[in-house]
Amino acid sequence: MSDVVSQRTAALERQPLRIAGPRPGFARGTLASVRDILGKRELLNFLVRRELKSKYKDSVLGFFWSLMRPLVQLGVYYVAIGKFMGASATTPDYAVFIYTGLSAWTLFSEIMLIGTGSIVANSGLVKKVYLPREVFPLSVVGSALFNFGIQLVILIGATVLVGKFPLGSRWWYFVLALAVLLVWSTALALLLSAVNVYLRDVQYLVDVVLMLLFWASPIVYSWGQVAGKFHGALRDLYLSNPMTLVIMGFQKTFWVAADKEIAQGKLLFPGHLVPALGIAFGVGLVFLWLCQRIFARLQSNFAQEL
Amino acid sequence: MGHPVVISIEDVSKRFVIRKEKSLKERLVNFGRSNLHKEDFWALRNVSAQIESGTTVGLIGPNGSGKSTLLKLIGGILQPTTGTVRLRGRLAALLELGTGFHPDLTGRENVYLNASILGLTKEETDRHFDAIVDFSGIEQFIDTQVKFYSSGMFVRLAFSVAVHVDPDILLVDEVLAVGDEPFQRKCLERIRAFQKEGRTIVLVTHGLDQVAEFCDRALVLENGHLAVDGKPREALRELRADFEAMRQEDLERARERSGTSVRSVFNGVALRTRGSEVTSPAISSGDPLTIAVETGTEGVVDAAVLGIAVTTTLGTVLFSTTTEKLGLPDLRLAGVQQFQFDLGPLALNEGEYIVQTSLKTADGQELHVVPQAAHFTVQGKNGSSGPLAVATAFRAF
Numbered sequence: 001m002s003d004v005v006s007q008r009t010a011a012l013e014r015q016p017l018r019i020a021g022p023r024p025g026f027a028r029g030t031l032a033s034v035r036d037i038l039g040k041r042e043l044l045n046f047l048v049r050r051e052l053k054s055k056y057k058d059s060v061l062g063f064f065w066s067l068m069r070p071l072v073q074l075g076v077y078y079v080a081i082g083k084f085m086g087a088s089a090t091t092p093d094y095a096v097f098i099y100t101g102l103s104a105w106t107l108f109s110e111i112m113l114i115g116t117g118s119i120v121a122n123s124g125l126v127k128k129v130y131l132p133r134e135v136f137p138l139s140v141v142g143s144a145l146f147n148f149g150i151q152l153v154i155l156i157g158a159t160v161l162v163g164k165f166p167l168g169s170r171w172w173y174f175v176l177a178l179a180v181l182l183v184w185s186t187a188l189a190l191l192l193s194a195v196n197v198y199l200r201d202v203q204y205l206v207d208v209v210l211m212l213l214f215w216a217s218p219i220v221y222s223w224g225q226v227a228g229k230f231h232g233a234l235r236d237l238y239l240s241n242p243m244t245l246v247i248m249g250f251q252k253t254f255w256v257a258a259d260k261e262i263a264q265g266k267l268l269f270p271g272h273l274v275p276a277l278g279i280a281f282g283v284g285l286v287f288l289w290l291c292q293r294i295f296a297r298l299q300s301n302f303a304q305e306l
Numbered sequence: 307m308g309h310p311v312v313i314s315i316e317d318v319s320k321r322f323v324i325r326k327e328k329s330l331k332e333r334l335v336n337f338g339r340s341n342l343h344k345e346d347f348w349a350l351r352n353v354s355a356q357i358e359s360g361t362t363v364g365l366i367g368p369n370g371s372g373k374s375t376l377l378k379l380i381g382g383i384l385q386p387t388t389g390t391v392r393l394r395g396r397l398a399a400l401l402e403l404g405t406g407f408h409p410d411l412t413g414r415e416n417v418y419l420n421a422s423i424l425g426l427t428k429e430e431t432d433r434h435f436d437a438i439v440d441f442s443g444i445e446q447f448i449d450t451q452v453k454f455y456s457s458g459m460f461v462r463l464a465f466s467v468a469v470h471v472d473p474d475i476l477l478v479d480e481v482l483a484v485g486d487e488p489f490q491r492k493c494l495e496r497i498r499a500f501q502k503e504g505r506t507i508v509l510v511t512h513g514l515d516q517v518a519e520f521c522d523r524a525l526v527l528e529n530g531h532l533a534v535d536g537k538p539r540e541a542l543r544e545l546r547a548d549f550e551a552m553r554q555e556d557l558e559r560a561r562e563r564s565g566t567s568v569r570s571v572f573n574g575v576a577l578r579t580r581g582s583e584v585t586s587p588a589i590s591s592g593d594p595l596t597i598a599v600e601t602g603t604e605g606v607v608d609a610a611v612l613g614i615a616v617t618t619t620l621g622t623v624l625f626s627t628t629t630e631k632l633g634l635p636d637l638r639l640a641g642v643q644q645f646q647f648d649l650g651p652l653a654l655n656e657g658e659y660i661v662q663t664s665l666k667t668a669d670g671q672e673l674h675v676v677p678q679a680a681h682f683t684v685q686g687k688n689g690s691s692g693p694l695a696v697a698t699a700f701r702a703f
Binding site: 004005006008009011012013015016017018019020021042043046047050053054057058124125126127128129130131300301303304 | 314322378385391394401410411424505
């Protein structure tokens with residue numbers, strides 16, 4: 001037996017037999033899944049870049065298009081709601097206010113929309129090689145974060161422009177809110193991408209539900225305008241939407257002009273925003289775990305359903 | 307030193323549920339009756355096999371017998387319904403076209419992506435990159451988006467990546483057929499090199515000659531069952547016999563449809579040499595051979611052509627002729643008749659050979675074909691290989 005062969009044989013003999021594909025077991029598999037995904041960090045990196053590169057590959061303006069949508073939205077809402085309906089008269093720095101909400105919302109909706117279709121869109125890979133399939137929704141999160149980064153730069157630029165750059169401890173709201181947003185959107189993207197393989201209607205459903213959720217969060221209007229009209233259970237329901245909390249967390253950071261209003265006694269944010277965000281984060285983590293387990297369960301039949 | 311098992315297939319079954327509805331609407335409308343719209347299909351049933359390291363295994367079988375499904379189970383792409391598949395070592399799979407190329411990315415980007423999927427780090431890919439491109443032979447197009455590639459270029463690049471990721475197990479599914487001949491030869495050479503390096507290769511193919519040439523072992527699948535697990539030669543014989551049986555069935559059906567009652571078959575075949583029966587069917591190299599056949603016919607066939615052929619055990623035809631090719635008039639078949647072909651000295655090398663016989667009507671309709679009508683062995687001096695025996699002298703100058 002030649003040297004190469006005996007070396008290989010010896011190396012193989014030392015390895016234990018492993019099960020081909022994902023590990024079975026609902027709870028036990030968690031650790032294995034996490035380890036698998038961590039082992040594929042570099043692949044994740046590649047996939048994120050692929051996502052970004054291929055998205056506007058053949059267009060002349062490229063990344064500019066990913067900014068186009070929120071900017072146009074900003075313009076439309078600013079003119080239609082801000083000027084015509086007079087919201088900008090009651091809400092100071094209305095443009096910054098909307099753009100804060102819009103950038104958080106764009107991140108969320110991008111993860112949801114593209115994430116839901118991610119397994120189906122990558123069916124070519126899913127059907128041909130085994131890799132932890134979580135990488136596909138996760139790569140969408142990565143590429144959405146990149147786009148979010150660009151928007152954030154514009155948002156910060158805008159705060160500088162209006163002369164109200166957010167300083168100090170108010171950034172903690174942003175960190176906490178972003179964490180909540182990522183946990184929930186990742187969990188939902190995992191769950192919906194898996195379900196979408198079996199039931200393609202999901203991606204259209206997500207589109208519709210997102211539109212509803214957009215108006216159910218204080219993006220173009222402020223919490224102050226809702227607070228007076230919602231009471232009791234309805235108010236609690238409104239405030240238990242994680243995206244409502246996230247957007248208000250973002251506004252706490254970037255919408256500096258609110259400080260003056262609040263000082264005048266105007267109600268723009270509900271009390272206990274930090275504990276609420278903390279709870280949303282905790283619940284989100286459990287939800288993320290649950291979604292990952294469901295994903296792991298469903299993924300065994302991906303290749304044959306696609 | 308023993309060879310560890312690298313692929314352990316333990317009592318694996320795979321069921322596909324064929325659902326005829328996909329959308330929510332259809333499911334709601336058919337709710338409760340949903341079982342009517344399901345169909346179970348067992349692609350694999352209780353398949354078990356242990357594959358040791360360093361072996362090359364051919365998975366063969368007719369279309370739809372579960373070969374590709376088994377390969378996907380080994381690759382972890384599909385999960386078995388029952389049973390388990392266990393593996394050792396790094397696995398690279400070449401399934402169908404492309405192995406996950408992104409059409410919008412260039413060849414270069416896809417190489418990195420693909421290598422990363424197969425488990426290579428960026429540094430390792432950097433190191434192998436030139437070798438990969440060189441092997442694929444598409445340097446010119448490496449910075450072109452792969453959606454502009456031809457299917458051959460696709461496979462070249464995919465194969466090239468797969469063989470450079472240092473796999474312990476390589477799964478190959480029918481992909482090599484797409485490349486042109488020089489590339490196929492290159493791939494086969496690489497597969498041979500892999501064999502020498504003690505890697506394990508599982509090959510799904512319809513090229514039965516390839517199986518005979520490369521594999522140490524063959525698994526024949528039939529309707530999801532493992533029919534034969536053994537030496538390629540036995541496996542091929544079994545498979546060819548199956549194909550033959552299928553063909554006979556088709557023929558029978560065609561005959562029933564056409565409504566003819568005429569039927570003509572070979573009753574027997576006998577081999578003789580130098581006047582004596584080849585009993586322990588062995589002749590010496592250079593002996594003549596007589597092939598005698600007896601046919602039985604119901605009804606009358608007005609114009610028939612009788613043919614014979616001598617093949618190797620792998621099915622390569624060495625010699626064949628028919629009464630038509632010999633310039634003889636068509637035969638009239640009725641009742642029991644005997645015919646014989648006298649072949650001159652056969653310059654065959656040592657080995658086993660097979661005689662095929664065929665009976666057709668003059669317009670080409672098959673009456674009866676026996677692909678393995680008789681076996682005979684040639685005994686001769688060793689000292690050469692291949693089916694042809696040629697006296698060879700050697701001189702040095």
